[in-house]
Amino acid sequence: MSIRTLDDLLAEGVSGRRVLVRADLNVPLDKETGAITDDGRIRAVLPTLGALVEAGAKVVVCSHLGRPKGAPDPQFSLGPVAGRLGELLGAPVHFATDTVGESARSTVADLADGQVALLENLRFNAGETSKDEAERGAFADQLAAFGDAYVDDAFGAVHRKHASVFDVPARLPHVAGRLVLREVEVLSKLTGSPERPYVVVLGGSKVSDKLAVIEALLPTVDRLLIGGGMCFTFLKAQGLEVGTSLLEKDMVETCRNLLERSDGKIMLPVDVVVADAFAPDAAHDTVRVDGIPSHRLGLDIGPETVAGFAAALSQAKTIFWNGPMGVFEMAAFAAGTRGVAEAITKADAFTVVGGGDSAAAVRALGLDESSFGHISTGGGASLEYLEGKSLPGIAALEN
Ligand code: 3PG
Ligand code: MG
Secondary structure (H helix, E strand, C coil): CCCCEHHHHHHHCCCCCEEEEEECCCCCECCCCCCECCCHHHHHCHHHHHHHHHCCCEEEEECCCCCCCCCCCHHHCCHHHHHHHHHHHCCCEEECCCCCCHHHHHHHHCCCCCCEEECCCHHHCHHHHCCCHHHHHHHHHHHHCCCCEEEEECHHHCCCCCHHHHHHHHCCCEEECHHHHHHHHHHHHHHCCCCCCEEEEECCCCHHHHHHHHHHHCCCCCEEEECCCCHHHHHHHCCCCCCCCCCCHHHHHHHHHHHHHCCCCEECCCEEEEECCCCCCCCEEEEEHHHCCCCCEEEEECHHHHHHHHHHHHHCCEEEEECCCCCCCCHHHCHHHHHHHHHHHHCCCEEEEECHHHHHHHHHCCCCHHHCCEECCCCHHHHHHHHCCCCHHHHHHHC
């Protein structure tokens, strides 16, 4: 890879230099309290930040959080993240209450060597996500003014052609951070020549989100196990009734076509947990997939499916998993995700967990993170990497 790395930058010496780090601190927040429910993405960027602090850089961190609409929106403030980041670094993080305004300018100007600042949410500015090159560029100019060098460690956002990801590296000497390097190194093993059998587990709610990756993976994988909300569109394509389960009607034909072309590689659930409502305390039962009642909706895969998926996973030498098998946030519908995750940890295989949601599921279910080979911080990013797409954030580092 023709990309310069953090080590190259450190070798040049960064003491007293301002280093702008794009991180992905887009962590899940509790809807009621606003508390950070999973700090995995904050911890993932510590190796890069720690090395810069150690080397005496003035570290200016920027990130997005959620999807605010180009203007300040308090529920998406990075303030709480600054607090948590400071705890993890063991030193206060100076928080700027705007992104490129007066607060940001004075916070950056006041940084001493080895200190860390965090700017407010990049997406409070329309220029960050704008499709207009000039608008993005103008915002990138303002951001770039805060750094003498740029480090991209926001793997979860490398698939976004956003100002902080794509346009800032064109304006500053740029390198890949430790997290971005590690992610790319691991994922490239999956697109290279993975040891076989190579088994992929896909879940999550929408087929439409996963269509491109399914297309790209079908010729490559030995087995493709499908659970989560998206399995119902596939079951429908097999001619089954799915009650009031999630269904993408306009994708049924596509799923039928994928099943026909899949050479039997696609494995679908044989049983599912159906409930009266989408609620933690809803009455529920396990049924065969050909017996889903018309008034009930499927919220998890069933135990026989878990056993079948586990058997396939136990044979694998390489496993990639993206997307929960059911509504794991509700205890009644968590068994499928837990069962599949446990089967992955037991396999004698190189295992990669892709995605914000699946990574959060691993931790929320109390599974041992170290029993997976790699837990990616990128959901969309890891899928687009596996699709073989050019990722704007990586391409910008190559130039
Ligand atoms: C993610 O959570 O997938 C990344 O942080 C990117 O966020 P986005 O999908 O809102 O661009
Ligand atoms: Mg996303």
